[in-house]
Amino acid sequence: MSVHTWTVDEVCTGVRSALEATFPDEFWVRGEIQGLRKAPAGHVYFDLIEPGATGRGQDSRLSTVAFRGPLRGIEALLRKVGNLELHDGIEVRVRGKVGFYPPQGRVQFMMSAIDPRHTLGQISADRDRVMRALLSDGLLDRNATVPMAAVPLRVGLVTSHDSAAYNDFIQELTQSRFAFEVTFVDARVQGAAAEDTLVAALEVLRQRAVDVIAVVRGGGAKGDLLAFDRESVARAIATSPVPVLVGIGHEIDRAVADEVAHSSLKTPTACAAALVGRVNAFMQRLSDIAATTAHQAERSIRSRTERLTSDIARLQRATATTFTLRQRTLDNTRNAINTASRSAVSRADHEVVDTATRVATSSKLLLAEAEREVVRISTQLPVNTARAIGSATTRLDAASTLVRAVHPDRTLARGYTITRDGSGRAIVAASAVMIGDMMVTSMIDGSVESAVTNSTPAPLPTAQKPRTGNEDD
Secondary structure, three states, X not given: OOOOOOOHHHHHHHHHHHHHHHOOOOEEEEEEEEEEEEOOOOOEEEEEEOOOOOOOOOOOEEEEEEOHHHHHHHHHHHHHHHOXXXXXXXXXXXXXXXXXXXXXXXXXXXXXXXXXXXXXXXHHHHHHHHHHHHHHOOOOOOHHHOOOOOOOOEEEEEEOOOOHHHHHHHXXXXXXXXXXXXXXXXXXXXXXXXXXXXXXXXXXXXXXOOOEEEEEOOOOOHHHHHHHHOHHHHHHHHOOOOOEEEEOOOOOOOOHHHHHOOEEEOOHHHHHHHHHHHHHHHHHHHHHHHHHHHHHHHHHHHHHHHHHHHHHHHHHHHHHHHHHHHHHHHHHHHHHHHHHHHHHHHHHHHHOOOOHHHHHHHHHXXXXXXXXXXXXXXHHHHXXXXXXXXXXXXXXXXXXXXXXXXXXXXXXXXXXXXXXXXXXXXXXXXXXXXXXXEEEEEEOOEEEEEEOOOOOOOOOOOOOOOOOOOOOO
């Protein structure tokens, strides 16, 4: 008895007939899209796998095709209902029939329709689940509480390399002319690889010295945001040690990443503009402080100059008064000498008859003594006057030197600084400030604003017993 040998055509025909008998009509299938690709002819090919089975190669999969004709209607419906697109990773409910394609020996599911409400509902359900988990773990507002650097010039950038989002972001920073330092990490922002590469990029930037991280991408369909709804991406953003800005190019739709980020902006350009605006605001505050400090310094110098001018004028008046008094004393002495001389001569004239010789001798002696006294007084008077003027001049010079020595600019030029509190009062003791207080320290070429992080007053000096002349050295 001979055994029948089937031809290939017979087997293919049998398979086709069996499939048609088992699945005579179209039916609905639920699964997750994987490996989507578009053929040059306009058809779309992908595999349907069990939801959540991505990466498990042994799981069942159904080869699926959407031919160009039905595909147009399917894509139009997706755009109309929820701005969706067929995309790797989304769960769909599709209608079609099973067929066998003999030229490739392939069983295919030929898709003819889609239920967009199923996909929207699944996306919404997944998003709600992630939001509940993040809320339960206290992560929704965690990154928003991370302080933003006053001058965030070191920027970590996560996006697709050479994309429009990358170029827009970099161009905005470059045009600002601030010295931004960008650490770029390439990541996929849509598609099957987006979730893993976004998480990996954020992990890389955790290890880098950056002030802020920007995660950006351009616009696209709602389905393109799936990676930004993933719990792993949201947790990576929420637990970042530095603020994360998200700009994923959607005016209406918000992803979970928007909810957990420090700040959510609409576009990559808006993210960069926010950083530029913060740096510009700091520079403006710095300029205002410098102007205020310069104005206060100018007022202080003007006030001290006026007091110095007043002191000099007062000293000049005192010197003139002293000189006048000394001159008056000299005149009085000279007049007294003249009066005494005339009296002596008069007395000598009255006694000349009785004691001519004695009177003459006495008169000569008295006259000589008087002359010597006049010479002595006349000689000492200019010296004393010059000495008084010199002493006054010395005190004036000393006062001027003291004024210059204590001028704040001299103190600053010697390397010292002057530190004031927020109200402009000079801080002279560590006990005058508290942790968290703001201080402005003036130096010879500008000033620096700082915050008190530690305050340790120095111990008071121990009182010493006064020494006496009887104690041994």
